[in-house]
Structure formats: structure tokens, C-alpha cells
Amino acid sequence: MVQKHLKYFRCFLFLHVFEEIYSPVQKIAFPPLKNLFVKRDDLIDPYISGNKWRKLKHILAKAKADRKTHLVTFGGAYSNHLVATAAAASRSGFTSTAFVRGEEVKNETLLLCRLFGMKLIFTDRESYRDKHNLFNSNFASDEQAYFVNEGGASMEATIGCAEIINELTVPYDHIFCAAGTGTTAAGLLRGIQRHGLDTKLHIIPVLKGASFIQEEIAKYTPVSTHLKLHLDYHFGGYAKTTPALISFIKNFTAKSGLLLDPVYTAKMFYAIRDLAKQGIIGKEEKVLAIHTGGLMGLFGMKDKF
Numbered sequence: 339m340v341q342k343h344l345k346y347f348r349c350f351l352f353l354h355v356f357e358e359i360y361s362p363v364q365k366i367a368f369p370p371l372k373n374l375f376v377k378r379d380d381l382i383d384p385y386i387s388g389n390k391w392r393k394l395k396h397i398l399a400k401a402k403a404d405r406k407t408h409l410v411t412f413g414g415a416y417s418n419h420l421v422a423t424a425a426a427a428s429r430s431g432f433t434s435t436a437f438v439r440g441e442e443v444k445n446e447t448l449l450l451c452r453l454f455g456m457k458l459i460f461t462d463r464e465s466y467r468d469k470h471n472l473f474n475s476n477f478a479s480d481e482q483a484y485f486v487n488e489g490g491a492s493m494e495a496t497i498g499c500a501e502i503i504n505e506l507t508v509p510y511d512h513i514f515c516a517a518g519t520g521t522t523a524a525g526l527l528r529g530i531q532r533h534g535l536d537t538k539l540h541i542i543p544v545l546k547g548a549s550f551i552q553e554e555i556a557k558y559t560p561v562s563t564h565l566k567l568h569l570d571y572h573f574g575g576y577a578k579t580t581p582a583l584i585s586f587i588k589n590f591t592a593k594s595g596l597l598l599d600p601v602y603t604a605k606m607f608y609a610i611r612d613l614a615k616q617g618i619i620g621k622e623e624k625v626l627a628i629h630t631g632g633l634m635g636l637f638g639m640k641d642k643f
Contacts, residue, residue, distance in 0.1 A: 340400045342542050346483035359391075361505065363626070366594050368607075371614045373509070373624045376596065377502065380631040384453045385450065388631020389522045392498035393490030398430055406484035410477055412469050416447045418631065419489050424454035435459065435477075439466045446637045448502075472620035491519045496558045499525025502628065503533055512622040514610055516602035516630060518576070520554035526628070528559040540566045540613075542606045546575035571609040577601050577638070583608060584642050599635035600642065
């Protein structure tokens with residue numbers, strides 16, 4: 339009887355975590371644009387925030403449907419995905435393990451992972467490249483283990499990210515989103531296509547030489563003329579910054595009250611302003627920026643500020 343009640347309680351926790359959402363759209367002053375709006379996915383949850391909530395929602399539902407109880411995933415030492423997965427697992431009746439890229443370290447991000455019950459396995463960078471081999475080598479005999487790719491990259495994740503478009507109550511001329519793996523971008527594109535919108539989807543890859551993102555998007559949905567990739571706003575590559583980007587973050591947050599992270603969202607907002615100044619985005623057009631959370635990325639670069 340106790341086990342039966344525990345099963346129902348865990349089911350309730352899962353539904354509570356992933357069915358309630360608070361993600362308003364707010365207009366902000368952002369010259370030269372007159373109509374910039376921000377989809378505040380960063381407000382969904384303090385630890386399962388932004389696109390991480392979107393991605394994990396259907397991943398965990400699939401794991402539950404497959405009767406798995408142990409999430410195994412991957413990320414760097416300052417990975418927002420690891421914290422989100424650890425938090426979601428602890429609230430939904432899963433255990434969790436993460437392969438962490440690089441030498442063993444201690445920081446604020448990994449502290450949260452441990453507090454949420456996640457086991458951490460630090461892995462050299464060469465071995466880390468083959469994630470499926472890592473999973474099979476360590477958990478092939480664990481029938482409860484469920485593979486969750488780095489960043490949550492999966493078809494289930496794109497389904498969750500497509501739901502952003504479902505929530506919009508007015509049309510926009512342009513939607514902007516930063517990209518690492520392209521999973522969120524694929525979901526947004528799926529949503530735009532499904533609703534038959536004329537909206538242009540502008541993706542800002544945060545990695546250097548990221549033209550491959552279009553190929554990644556194509557794995558999940560047909561690439562259409564809605565998609566626009568802007569490859570010149572990486573500021574040196576993933577997790578790289580410049581004094582200009584740090585200055586932009588400081589000024590933006592002081593004037594808008596919105597926090598940005600240096601890895602993803604800051605590069606996106608910088609690109610929006612620059613494209614508007616160039617006239618590529620019309621000053622009167624309606625623009626929506628997807629704030630994908632990721633604010634713990636600030637901790638990894640606190641020395642820059």
C-alpha cells in the first residue's frame with residue numbers, strides 16, 4: 339500500500355513540475371528597435387529554467403513510459419543542463435548520473451547537482467567525445483538507465499521547444515534564439531511551420547564555425563526559408579567573450595533589469611541590436627527574443643565582471 343501511494347505521489351510530482359509554466363512575454367526598451375519583446379522562459383523555474391525545462395519535459399515523459407528510473411547525461415563543469423536534469427530527476431522520482439567533461443573540479447553548478455542527488459563522473463575529453471560508448475561501458479547492465487544526450491538533444495526536446503510557438507498570442511515578424519546544439523532552434527522552426535506563420539526565425543550560434551547547426555536542425559524538421567543563421571556573433575567561440583560583450587551585458591542589465599548569460603543570451607541580444615542598426619531588422623517590426631535562461635553561466639565567468 340505504501341509503495342502504491344509513493345508511486346502516485348511521484349506521478350503527481352512529475353505532473354506538477356512539467357505542466358505548470360510561467361513564461362510571460364514582456365516588452366523592453368531596446369533602441370533602435372521600437373517593438374522588442376522577450377519571451378521570459380528564464381522565469382519558468384530557478385533550476386529547470388528556459389529551454390532546459392522545454393527539452394526535459396518530454397524526455398522525462400519518455401523515460402517514464404519506458405519504465406526507466408535512472409537518468410544518465412553529459413555536460414561541462416558549468417552546464418545548466420546538468421543542474422536542470424539533476425533538479426528535474428529529484429522532483430520526479432528519478433536518480434541521476436552525469437559524465438562531466440574534464441578534470442575534477444568543485445564549483446557552484448556542480449554543488450547544486452550534488453545537492454539534487456546527482457552522481458558525477460569526471461571524464462577526460464577524449465573519452466567524452468563518444469557518449470554512447472561511455473554510457474554502454476558503464477551502464478549497459480543497468481536496465482533502469484536512460485540515455486539523455488548533452489543539452490537534451492533529441493526529438494522529444496524539439497517537441498517541447500515547439501510548444502513555445504503554441505503559447506504566443508500575437509504574430510511576430512522575427513523570432514530570435516541563441517543556439518548550441520540546434521535542438522531549440524529545430525523545435526521553434528517546427529512550431530512556426532506547423533502554425534503556417536510568416537515569421538523569420540533568426541538563430542545565433544554561440545560556437546565558432548557553426549554552419550553545421552543547419553544540418554542538425556534538418557535532422558528534426560525540414561529546413562525552410564523561415565530560417566536565418568547568423569554565424570558572426572560567437573565572440574571567439576563557445577564560452578568565449580570579449581570586453582565589448584561584457585560591457586554590453588552590464589549596460590543591458592542595468593537599463594532593462596534582465597540578467598543575461600555570457601554564453602548564450604548576451605550574444606543573441608547583441609546580434610539583435612547590431613542587425614537592427616544595419617537595417618536588416620526594421621525598426622518598426624515586431625521582434626521576439628527567446629530568453630532561454632542559462633544564467634548560471636555567469637558563475638563560470640565571474641572574473642570577467
